[in-house]
Amino acid sequence: MSNRAPLAIGKPLLFLALALPALWLVWQWLAFAAGAPHHLGFNPQETSNRFSGLWALRCLLLTLALRPFSQAIGRPWPLALRRMTGLYAFAYALMHLSSYLGLDLLFDWKTFTRDLLERPYIGFGMATLALLLPLALTSTRRAVRRLGARRWLALHRLVYIAGILAVSHFLLLAKGDLREAQIYAALIAGLLLLRIPRRYFLRDIRGQRAQGPANG
Amino acid sequence: MLIRRQEAWMERESDVTPESLYRNRRELIRGLGAAALAAPLLGCGPGGETTEKEADAPAGRYAGVPANSRYRAEDAPTDYEAATAYNNFYEFGTGKSDPARHAGAMVTDPWSVRVEGAVERPGTYAFDDLVRRSDLEERIYRHRCVEAWSMVIPWIGVPLATVIARLGPTADAKFVQFETLADPAVMPGLSYPVLDWPYVEGLRLDEAMHPLSLLAVGLYGRVLPNQNGAPLRLVVPWKYGFKSIKSIVAIRFLERQPATSWNRAAPHEYGFYANVNPEVPHPRWSQASERRIGEFRRRKTLPFNGYADLVAPLYAGMDLRRNF
Numbered sequence: 010m011s012n013r014a015p016l017a018i019g020k021p022l023l024f025l026a027l028a029l030p031a032l033w034l035v036w037q038w039l040a041f042a043a044g045a046p047h048h049l050g051f052n053p054q055e056t057s058n059r060f061s062g063l064w065a066l067r068c069l070l071l072t073l074a075l076r077p078f079s080q081a082i083g084r085p086w087p088l089a090l091r092r093m094t095g096l097y098a099f100a101y102a103l104m105h106l107s108s109y110l111g112l113d114l115l116f117d118w119k120t121f122t123r124d125l126l127e128r129p130y131i132g133f134g135m136a137t138l139a140l141l142l143p144l145a146l147t148s149t150r151r152a153v154r155r156l157g158a159r160r161w162l163a164l165h166r167l168v169y170i171a172g173i174l175a176v177s178h179f180l181l182l183a184k185g186d187l188r189e190a191q192i193y194a195a196l197i198a199g200l201l202l203l204r205i206p207r208r209y210f211l212r213d214i215r216g217q218r219a220q221g222p223a224n225g
Numbered sequence: 226m227l228i229r230r231q232e233a234w235m236e237r238e239s240d241v242t243p244e245s246l247y248r249n250r251r252e253l254i255r256g257l258g259a260a261a262l263a264a265p266l267l268g269c270g271p272g273g274e275t276t277e278k279e280a281d282a283p284a285g286r287y288a289g290v291p292a293n294s295r296y297r298a299e300d301a302p303t304d305y306e307a308a309t310a311y312n313n314f315y316e317f318g319t320g321k322s323d324p325a326r327h328a329g330a331m332v333t334d335p336w337s338v339r340v341e342g343a344v345e346r347p348g349t350y351a352f353d354d355l356v357r358r359s360d361l362e363e364r365i366y367r368h369r370c371v372e373a374w375s376m377v378i379p380w381i382g383v384p385l386a387t388v389i390a391r392l393g394p395t396a397d398a399k400f401v402q403f404e405t406l407a408d409p410a411v412m413p414g415l416s417y418p419v420l421d422w423p424y425v426e427g428l429r430l431d432e433a434m435h436p437l438s439l440l441a442v443g444l445y446g447r448v449l450p451n452q453n454g455a456p457l458r459l460v461v462p463w464k465y466g467f468k469s470i471k472s473i474v475a476i477r478f479l480e481r482q483p484a485t486s487w488n489r490a491a492p493h494e495y496g497f498y499a500n501v502n503p504e505v506p507h508p509r510w511s512q513a514s515e516r517r518i519g520e521f522r523r524r525k526t527l528p529f530n531g532y533a534d535l536v537a538p539l540y541a542g543m544d545l546r547r548n549f
């Protein structure tokens with residue numbers, strides 16, 4: 010199958026789908042501000058912080074999952090979605106930070122700095138965002154050319170570190186019930202494991218090829 | 226178009242707040258104010274005028290209970306809906322709306338409480354033998370959760386000291402432990418060991434005997450909804466909410482400091498005392514401020530949740546950073 014067909018439909022669809030949670034959240038806050046009924050619950054800031062954080066993590070996870078998915082179906086087209094999903098992860102992370110710093114702390118910088126210094130989970134969150142920033146900034150084709158493919162790829166491997174930091178952030182903030190955070194941690198760990206043996210595996214095949222006739 | 230939009234709006238509103246409940250709440254709040262004013266002037270006793278006209282059987286059962294004006298937080302009470310729909314009661318699930326969703330299955334009548342340990346009159350007490358209607362009073366307390374949110378609740382209850390005095394702790398009794406119902410048939414949360422069930426909490430005997438400590442059976446003039454810990458719960462307003470154990474099935478008088486559930490689960494995060502203290506952060510978040518449910522801005526958290534003048538003497542000479 011050509012690379013074009015699934016992307017032509019899939020990309021705009023995914024773009025829309027991933028925009029929906031953000032639009033929903035903005036809509037709910039607008040309703041809240043207007044004094045209209047909303048679905049932010051009795052603790053709107055808590056709902057908003059959690060909702061945006063969860064979607065940042067989901068987009069990150071999706072970005073990491075696209076390569077193994079592409080390998081599983083034996084088609085390259087999912088790889089071309091990674092820039093979009095990665096940028097969504099960054100956008101949701103920014104929304105998440107705005108929700109916490111803006112709507113929850115009302116830009117109380119003193120509390121925010123104390124949080125950053127004293128609460129490991131906030132530090133992990135900030136570090137995740139800090140890692141996603143250079144990736145977002147170098148997400149253009151021009152940046153790939155400017156950096157050179159090798160360096161660009163090396164830089165963008167940071168996304169795995171971002172994934173680890175993001176689930177650490179989640180695990181550290183959960184109170185009592187860690188199940189949801191553990192599920193995300195397991196997914197990230199699984200995706201990392203998929204990434205590592207593959208390279209060894211490829212090396213083995215290459216080694217075999219060099220030694221003798223290939224088996225197929 | 227404007228009209229249609231308004232219709233949709235109103236539909237959604239009535240979804241969230243059934244009108245009867247909304248009206249009830251307004252009347253109720255007005256009623257509470259009147260009762261509070263009348264109580265000190267007229268010595269308005271139980272069986273006085275009910276403030277709820279449409280008293281649908283159990284709802285207004287405690288409507289005539291006199292308010293104790295000594296214990297009346299200045300702050301406006303939290304919306305009834307919020308107080309009864311945003312709860313932590315992990316036996317019914319860890320989500321804030323899980324208790325309201327699942328707790329209805331819990332049977333609270335008949336109810337009995339086992340009284341054990343260093344006490345003169347141990348035994349199994351029926352609810353009505355433990356809580357006498359004539360002892361009931363209303364108190365408006367601030368309620369501060371360890372998760373940094375807070376509410377203001379008009380409770381109906383009996384001073385814990387009154388109940389304890391009747392049970393007669395012996396000289397050996399230095400602590401009181403309370404235990405929550407643990408019935409897997411109605412409590413879906415028990416299937417996962419977030420905590421070591423059954424939930425247990427405890428107080429030093431002098432804390433339990435302090436006049437602020439309340440055994441609550443109702444709120445907003447009504448019987449306690451199940452999700453709020455029906456039919457009988459502790460309320461210790463100067464401590465984080467998890468100390469105010471819900472749906473009590475056992476009270477034990479002990480010589481040694483009892484185990485408490487959150488402390489057992491994470492000893493460095495949740496102490497035995499758990500007094501509200503803005504100076505001592507939870508290891509993972511600050512306790513300096515709180516979100517009062519219904520308010521947009523955070524407010525400053527007060528030492529002992531604003532009850533320092535009443536309870537600070539209990540802890541004279543203690544290092545509250547170590548005994549957090």
Ligand code: HEM
Pocket residue numbers: 055058059060061062063064065066069098102105106109131133134135136137138175178179182
């Ligand atoms: C920029 C710095 C960040 C700050 C200050 C921050 C802060 C927070 C806060 C305050 C919460 C809510 C805690 C609670 O209500 O109990 C939260 C939850 C969360 N955050 Fe962050 N965060 C940051 C970055 C991130 C990033 C980059 C990600 C993911 C890519 C992320 C993922 C999450 C997740 C998954 C949750 C939990 C959602 C849930 O409970 O359902 N955070 N974060």
